[in-house]
Amino acid sequence: MKIVDRYIAGMVAVFVLSAVFAFSVLIICNNFYASSDLLFSKHVPFSVVAMINLLDAPATIVLSLPVASLFGVMLAIGQLGRSSEITAMLCGGISLFRIIVPVLALSVFLSVATYVLDEVVVPRASDRAYDLKATLKEDNQGENIKQNVFLRNEEGAIIYVAQFDTASRILGRTQLYEVEDNGWYRITNSFGGRFENDMLVLNNGWTHLYNESGELIGREPITTPMVRPFSRKLQEVYEEQRDASTLAGGEIAEQISRLQSAGVDSIAFQTDLQFKYSTPVACFIFSFVGFIFSVFSPRKETFVGMLYAIILVLIYYICISVFKSLGKQGIIPYPIISAWATNAMYLVFGVYTFITVRR
Numbered sequence: 535m536k537i538v539d540r541y542i543a544g545m546v547a548v549f550v551l552s553a554v555f556a557f558s559v560l561i562i563c564n565n566f567y568a569s570s571d572l573l574f575s576k577h578v579p580f581s582v583v584a585m586i587n588l589l590d591a592p593a594t595i596v597l598s599l600p601v602a603s604l605f606g607v608m609l610a611i612g613q614l615g616r617s618s619e620i621t622a623m624l625c626g627g628i629s630l631f632r633i634i635v636p637v638l639a640l641s642v643f644l645s646v647a648t649y650v651l652d653e654v655v656v657p658r659a660s661d662r663a664y665d666l667k668a669t670l671k672e673d674n675q676g677e678n679i680k681q682n683v684f685l686r687n688e689e690g691a692i693i694y695v696a697q698f699d700t701a702s703r704i705l706g707r708t709q710l711y712e713v714e715d716n717g718w719y720r721i722t723n724s725f726g727g728r729f730e731n732d733m734l735v736l737n738n739g740w741t742h743l744y745n746e747s748g749e750l751i752g753r754e755p756i757t758t759p760m761v762r763p764f765s766r767k768l769q770e771v772y773e774e775q776r777d778a779s780t781l782a783g784g785e786i787a788e789q790i791s792r793l794q795s796a797g798v799d800s801i802a803f804q805t806d807l808q809f810k811y812s813t814p815v816a817c818f819i820f821s822f823v824g825f826i827f828s829v830f831s832p833r834k835e836t837f838v839g840m841l842y843a844i845i846l847v848l849i850y851y852i853c854i855s856v857f858k859s860l861g862k863q864g865i866i867p868y869p870i871i872s873a874w875a876t877n878a879m880y881l882v883f884g885v886y887t888f889i890t891v892r893r
Contacts, residue, residue: 543636545614546821550606550644557598562591582666589663592655599648600816601847604824607637608843611828620829630888634825641821648814657782687764693734703729708736710762717746722760734764783810801869805861808873809854816850819877823884850876 565587572578614620623633683695690713697706705727712720724739737759743752781789786807790800827842853876861872 540636542610542614542633543640545610546607546637546640549610549613550602550640553602553605553609554595554598557602558591558595561594561598562587565590565594586663586666589659589666592651592659596648596652596656596813599644599651600813600820603641603644603817604820604846605840605843607641607821607824608828608840611637611825615828630829633829634822634888637821637825638818641818644817644821645814648817649811652810652814653782657785660781685764687734687762689763691762693764705729705736708739710734710736712762714743718751719744722756724756724760729764729766732763732765734762736760736762783807786810801864801867802862805858805869805872808861808869809858812873812877815877819880819884820846820850823880823887826884826887850880853879 566583569583569587572583573580611620620633624630680698680700681696683698685693685695687693692711694709694711695705696708699705705724708724708727710720710722710724712722714720720741720743722736722739722741724736726738727734727736729735737756739756741754741756741760742750745751786803790803790807823846824843827846857866857872857875860866861869866872
C-alpha cells in the first residue's frame with residue numbers, strides 16, 4: 535500500500551507543481567504587461583519594474599496554489615483513470631477512500647505551505663515592493679491627503695477632520711466633540727491643527743460649551759494652542775495601507791484594533807482576516823472535489839476534465855468575490871460566514887458526490 539500511496543502522491547505532486555509553475559508564469563507575465571506603462575511612459579528603469587514584479591511573485595503563487603491543486607489533481611487522477619489504473623486498484627480490493635488518502639495528505643501539505651508562504655514570505659516581499667512603488671509616487675503629494683476623517687481617542691472624544699495630510703500630520707478644518715465630567719459637552723471648531731507625537735494640537739478657532747439640555751453656556755476663542763491626548767497608533771489609522779492580502783494575519787489584527795480604538799467600523803478588515811485563513815484551505819477543498827470529478831468520469835477526454843475544472847474555478851471565485859464584497863459592506867454581519875461559506879458549500883458538494891460515486 536505504501537508503494538501505491540507514493541505513486542499516487544508523486545503523480546499528483548508533479549502535476550500540481552507543473553500547474554503552479556504555469557499559472558505563476560502566466561500571472562507574472564500579465565503583471566509585466568500591466569507595468570509596461572512604467573517602462574515606456576514614466577521611463578522607470580527595467581530593473582526596478584522587474585524587481586517589483588518579482589517581489590509580487592510570492593503573492594501570485596499564493597493565489598495560484600488553490601487553482602493549481604484542482605488542475606493538478608484532475609490531470610493526475612484523470613491520467614490514472616484513462617490508463618485503467620484506478621479500475622485495477624478497485625478490482626484489487628483497494629477502496630476508493632484508500633485511494634484518496636494520499637491525495638488528501640498532499641492537499642493538507644499544500645494548504646499548510648500556502649498559509650506559511652502567505653504569512654511569512656508574502657508580507658516581507660510585499661513590504662519591499664511597497665517601498666519601491668512608494669518611491670515612484672513620492673512626487674504625488676495628493677496621495678497623502680485624506681478627506682472627511684472621523685477619529686475617536688481613548689477618552690471617547692470624537693474628532694472630525696475635513697482634510698488630513700498623513701505625511702506632514704497637518705489637519706485642515708477640525709471639529710472636536712468632548713463630554714465633560716458633569717454631563718456637559720464641549721464642541722471646538724478649529725481652522726488649523728496638527729498631530730505631535732501622542733498629542734492633538736488645535737489653534738485658530740472657537741470652543742462652545744453646552745449643558746445637558748443643549749443650551750449654550752459659554753463661548754470663547756482659542757487664543758493659545760489647545761492640546762488633547764491622542765495616541766500615535768490612532769493617528770496611523772488613516773495612513774495609506776497596503777492591500778490586506780499582502781499583510782500577515784497579525785498586521786491585519788493590529789489594524790482592526792486601531793480602527794476599533796478609533797471608533798471606526800472594522801468589518802472590512804475582519805473579513806480580510808478571515809479570508810486570510812480560509813484561502814489556504816481551498817487547496818484541500820479543490821483537491822477533494824477535483825479527485826471526485828476525475829473518478830466520476832475517468833475515461834473522459836482531457837479537455838472535458840479541463841472544462842469541469844474551469845467551471846469549478848469560475849463558480850468558486852464568483853462566490854468568493856460576492857461573499858467578500860457582501861462581508862466588507864457589512865451586508866453579511868459575520869465575517870466568518872462570508873469567508874468560509876464558499877469552502878463549506880464546495881466541501882458539502884464534494885462529500886455528497888463522493889458518497890454517490892462510492893455507491
